[in-house]
Amino acid sequence: MxxxxxxxxxxxxxxxxxxxxxxxxxxxxxxxxxxxxxxxxxxxxxxxxxxxxxxxxxxxxxxxxxxxxxxxxxxxxxxxxxxxxxxxxxxxxxxxxxxxxxxxxxxxxxxxxxxxxxxxxxxxxxxxxxxxxxxxxxxxxxxxxxxxxxxxxxxxxxxxxxxxxxxxxxxxxxxxxxxxxxxxxxxxxxxxxxxxxxxxxxxxxxxxxxxxxxxxxxxxLGDSDLIYAVTWRTMKDERVRPQIRRKTKKGWKSGYNKSGANHVQMEGQTVKAGEMFDLGGGVTAAAPSKSGVAAHDCNCRCYLEYNLMTAEEFAKVTGKKVANDGNGGIIETGGKVTSSNFTQIEKFEQQAKRFYESCTRNDNDVKAISKNTNFDYNDILSIKNHIMIEKHLFSNGNVRKFDPDIDQALAWQRLMEGRSRDSDILFLNHELTELKYMKENNCDYETAHRFSTKKYDWQSVIDGIADKDDINPKWLK
Structure with missing residues (x-):
């Protein structure tokens, strides 16, 4: 290589x-x-x-x-x-x-x-x-x-x-x-x-x-202006998809595969570590061989190159303007506005992200929730890992973490502080049932979610957006 x-x-x-x-x-x-x-x-x-x-x-x-x-x-x-x-x-x-x-x-x-x-x-x-x-x-x-x-x-x-x-x-x-x-x-x-x-x-x-x-x-890297960037690289030879080499009676011949996979166009594309590459045709992947589509994954030889960049260097390479949101995260501003001009939804997304990051630093939240509810410590820990830390298989073949969710963050906060609602207990039951079903059946997230929703339909009872502005600042540090 x-x-x-x-x-x-x-x-x-x-x-x-x-x-x-x-x-x-x-x-x-x-x-x-x-x-x-x-x-x-x-x-x-x-x-x-x-x-x-x-x-x-x-x-x-x-x-x-x-x-x-x-x-x-x-x-x-x-x-x-x-x-x-x-x-x-x-x-x-x-x-x-x-x-x-x-x-x-x-x-x-x-x-x-x-x-x-x-x-x-x-x-x-x-x-x-x-x-x-x-x-x-x-x-x-x-x-x-x-x-x-x-x-x-x-x-x-x-x-x-x-x-x-x-x-x-x-x-x-x-x-x-x-x-x-x-x-x-x-x-x-x-x-x-x-x-x-x-x-x-x-x-x-x-x-x-x-x-x-x-x-x-x-x-x-926390709230620095550094970005760990990944760049898609190919082998740059006549076998990079959609090109193919096949052996015939008259020797080796070159041609093109009609599967739709085109990795030649991926050469040099750069994103932040953990973000998805767009392979075309509605297919995305965090890395080569991880799209969940056989035409892209099987026997793929592409690889990722890793570089530590400043926000300015990243912008030059990708053409995406980036800015620090003032709260420890780097956000893309190509299709969004930054910090003080956030829409309400964007503000909640950033709050949820910072809340998740705070919770994953220790198990104090798990101990508090276990104490405040009738749930076992290990069950609460499993739920936390499920929604905040672990990666999951989705029905489209992608494998990634769940996006931080403001409703879940608020429920988690109330459970930590001992002021839970009935909907918060429903949330715990829903997530616990979902994660157990995924492990027992080796299935994708959507299948387990549908099963859990039949028993604990948390989504239908969560509060409206007007109630999504009360994350305590102490949990955002």
Missing amino acids: PKSKTSLNQILYDLRRIAKHREILTDKKINAIYDTLKKDLRSFLGESYEKYADGDGRLYMSYLDAQRKRAWFLNEIVKNVDNIEPLLQKEVSDLINTVYEKCYSGMADAVNKADTRVKLEKISKDISVQPDVLKQAVNNNISKLTLPLVMQKHRADIIYQIQQELSIGLMNGDRYETMAKRISERVSVSENKAKSIVRTETHRNVESGFLDCGEYIQDK
């Missing part, structure tokens, strides 16, 4: 090399797992042909039916596949955890070692990632949370495909050599798909680890 000349990106380049090496090692382990599967299937087929094939060496479905062995025969195939699935999931899971953790912690180390250190020292004495922060980030990594679903689909696909090939072979009366070749080819297809999962997840978790730590660093 192209090297950047800056010290920060040199370190990140080295981390990407480490991740690539880990991917290669995982590929080798997957090769060994599938070699074992092929060997076991050949052995099983050999024994079955020896018992049930006719004198000509052919095995038909009717032969198995006569012995009442068809169901047994197909189920044994499923057992062989099931034997490798835990091994596959462990290898991919270990890969995800290792790559994400190294890239997350490595990003903080890179910032500390980069030539931007002088700027950073004026803002934060310690930009390093604490173990508890890193552990929470790893546990909330969306790839880790959705991996069981990915591997479950992979298992179902290989079982279906092998059973289809077996059925065709048995109807044709294939001999052992033909059947073994047929099954081996189908297993090889599954193996390639497993390796594609490895490539995609490696890339996704490299970018996720960097980006999530980038957002953490952006929060650390």
